[in-house]
Amino acid sequence: MAMEVQGPAPRLAKPSWKDPRLLIGILMVLASVAGVVALVGNAGRTVPVYAAKDVLVVGQKITADSFKIVQVQLGEVDGKYLDPGSGFEGNAVAVRMVPKDELVPRSSIGHTDALDRKPASVQVEEPLPKEVVVGSHVDVWVSLPDERNGFQAPVLMLPGAEVAALNVASSSLGSGRNMQLMVLVTDAQMPQFLGAVANKAKVSVVWNPGASR
Known part of the structure; x- marks a missing residue:
């Protein structure tokens, strides 16, 4: 019985820099690395926020002197706490008790009519x-x-x-x-x-x- 003679196995061609698949792969790797770097950088980022100098009681008049500034990592809750950029009106009061040295939630400061x-x-x-x-x-x-x-x-x-x-x-x-x-x-x-x-x-x-x- 005659055996069929097979030709030489096809050789894989070296990828070319012009190959769009290679370029897409490189871009995906770079995007992944950039995402990880951004995530790590944000995880270590601190922001200035207000903490209570002394206990804040309900009805207490609030000014900037009621707080001290601390640097903290807030992550996803950034924006829920009072920061030095917040302004205070003349009738600002504490509507919730905040213990001494604790961060001040924005929801704990309001006006007298909110009590x-x-x-x-x-x-x-x-x-x-x-x-x-x-x-x-x-x-x-x-x-x-x-x-x-x-x-x-x-x-x-x-x-x-x-x-x-x-x-x-x-x-x-x-x-x-x-x-x-x-x-x-x-x-x-x-x-x-x-x-x-x-x-x-x-x-x-x-x-x-x-x-x-």
Whole structure:
């Protein structure tokens, strides 16, 4: 049986610089390298943003002196925090509490008409738990005076109120010290609470850890 003689195997031609496929491949590699370089460069880029010099409480007037400038890497959240290029109007206030040294979200600064809660003073004579600090939440119980020079059963008037400020002051008689708290009260709660205080109600404060969750 005669065997078929095959011709020499075809040799692969060397790629030419004019070959469009080679040029496309080179461009794809260069684009990939450029993308990686840009990604790494952006990952290490820092920007100046504002951090709170001290705790910012709701209702506090805001100026540039309320902040310090820090350099941070924000990545995808760039633009959500306040930066030195932000301007402040005369009625700028904190509408959300910002702890000391934390970055200041843009949403935490607004105007007085944006406040849904306002600070009200609460004075208590009982010692407070160490957990009651600015930014924590408390239940405010009120006992109104009765007709027998005593007090009625306490009523929970301000559940889960946020503490905006704390201050230890001497009592009016100079015989001791009491704690003055500024708690944030809604407009709906304010008339009843102020009425109770005006009627010399006894006020008690209880730490409420669940309200901040």
